[in-house]
Amino acid sequence: MSEPSLGLVQIVGTGLLGTSIGLACRRAGIEVVLTDVSAEHVRTASGLGAGRPGSDDDRPSLVVVAVPPDHLGEVIASALQGTDAVVTDVGSIKGRPLADVADRVDAAQLRRYVGSHPMAGSERSGPLAASAALFDGRPWAITPHDTSAADAVAVVARLVDVCGAVATTLSPAEHDRAVARTSHLPHLAAVLVAARLAGAPAEHLALSGQGVRDVTRIAASDPAMWQQILSANSGAITALLGELSDQLHDLIAAVADDETAVLIEILSAGVVGTQAIPGKHGGPMRPMRSVFVSVPDHPGELARLFGDAGEIGVNIEDVHIDHDPGRPVGLTELVVEEGRAEHLLAALESRGWTTHR
Known part of the structure; x- marks a missing residue:
C-alpha cells in the first residue's frame, strides 16, 4: 500500500x-x-x-x-x-x-x-x-x-x-494518563525543587552542581502555558500528585525518624523507576557509567575530547558539563556503557587528559 x-x-x-x-x-x-x-x-x-x-x-x-x-x-x-x-x-x-x-x-x-x-x-x-x-x-x-x-x-x-x-x-484517554506520568508530574516536581532555590543565600547557590541543573532545567518553561496544560489534564495529574503526596509523607517520616529500612525502600524504588525508562532505540536500559574528565574552558578542547573518545572506539551515550566556578575548567561527564568505562579512562589518561574516578 x-x-x-x-x-x-x-x-x-x-x-x-x-x-x-x-x-x-x-x-x-x-x-x-x-x-x-x-x-x-x-x-x-x-x-x-x-x-x-x-x-x-x-x-x-x-x-x-x-x-x-x-x-x-x-x-x-x-x-x-x-x-x-x-x-x-x-x-x-x-x-x-x-x-x-x-x-x-x-x-x-x-x-x-x-x-x-x-x-x-x-x-x-x-x-x-x-x-x-x-x-x-x-x-x-x-x-x-x-x-x-x-x-x-x-x-x-x-x-x-x-x-x-x-x-x-x-487512545486520547490513555495518552492523557501517559503524559501525566511521564511529562506533567516530572515538570511539577522540577518546579517545586527549583522554587526552593528562589531567594536562597548566595553561599548556598554557590554550591550548585550539575545535579540541581538537571533536575530543575524544565522548570524554566512558560508558566501560563503549563497552567493551561494542567487545567486540561487535571484528573490524571491530580491522581498522580496524590500518590506522590502519600510517598512524600512517608519520606518525611522516614528521614525524621532515621528509619533506614524505609529510606532504602524508597530510594530503591527510584532506581527501579529509572531502569524502566526505555533506553536507546527504544530497547531496554543498559548498564551505564559516568567518566569524568577535566576540560579547559576554551575553544576546541571539547571537540578534541570527543575526537579522542572516537579514536579510542568508545561511544558516548550522553554528556553533561559542570563548569568550575573558580577556574577556567569544565568537569565533563561522559556517559558510556559500563563495560567500556575503564578502557576509556585508561586511554584518555594516556593521552594527557585529567580524569576523576
Whole structure:
C-alpha cells in the first residue's frame, strides 16, 4: 500500500512546534502555508524557511493546529468547518480538545480529525527556537478517536514519518494518563525543587552542581502555558500528585525518624523507576557509567575530547558539563556503557587528559 501524499500542509500557529513542523516538511519538499494571530511570528517562521504566509485561496490537504491548549478546540473545529482537509493538532492534552471539537462539528467533519502529540520540545519557545531536526527519533503519539477515518489516520502517520519521529498509537484517554506520568508530574516536581532555590543565600547557590541543573532545567518553561496544560489534564495529574503526596509523607517520616529500612525502600524504588525508562532505540536500559574528565574552558578542547573518545572506539551515550566556578575548567561527564568505562579512562589518561574516578 502506497503512503498517502500530504499535498499542501497548512500550519496554524508558528511557535516552536508549528515552525519546526514546517521546517521538517519543507526539508522533505512539501509545500507549507503558515497562519498565526501574530503576523510577526509568521514573518519570522517564513523567513526561517518553514513555509509561506497563507492566503484565502489555499486549499490544504492537511491542517496542523499548533496553538496553546485553551484554544485547541475552537481552532480545530474552525479548520474542520472551513476546509475539506484532514486536521490534526500537536497539543499535549487530547481528551478535552476532542470533547470541545465534538460539540462544535458534525459527525462527517469529526471523522477528519485525528489528534497527535510529538514528545519533543524545549524550555525555549517561539519560532526562533525551532529546528527541522526537533522531532528526529522522538516519540510522536497518534490519538485517533472512535470515529476517526482510517485514511485520516494514515495522513497523520505520514506527517510523523516526514518529521522523522517514531509513531505510537494511543487512545486520547490513555495518552492523557501517559503524559501525566511521564511529562506533567516530572515538570511539577522540577518546579517545586527549583522554587526552593528562589531567594536562597548566595553561599548556598554557590554550591550548585550539575545535579540541581538537571533536575530543575524544565522548570524554566512558560508558566501560563503549563497552567493551561494542567487545567486540561487535571484528573490524571491530580491522581498522580496524590500518590506522590502519600510517598512524600512517608519520606518525611522516614528521614525524621532515621528509619533506614524505609529510606532504602524508597530510594530503591527510584532506581527501579529509572531502569524502566526505555533506553536507546527504544530497547531496554543498559548498564551505564559516568567518566569524568577535566576540560579547559576554551575553544576546541571539547571537540578534541570527543575526537579522542572516537579514536579510542568508545561511544558516548550522553554528556553533561559542570563548569568550575573558580577556574577556567569544565568537569565533563561522559556517559558510556559500563563495560567500556575503564578502557576509556585508561586511554584518555594516556593521552594527557585529567580524569576523576
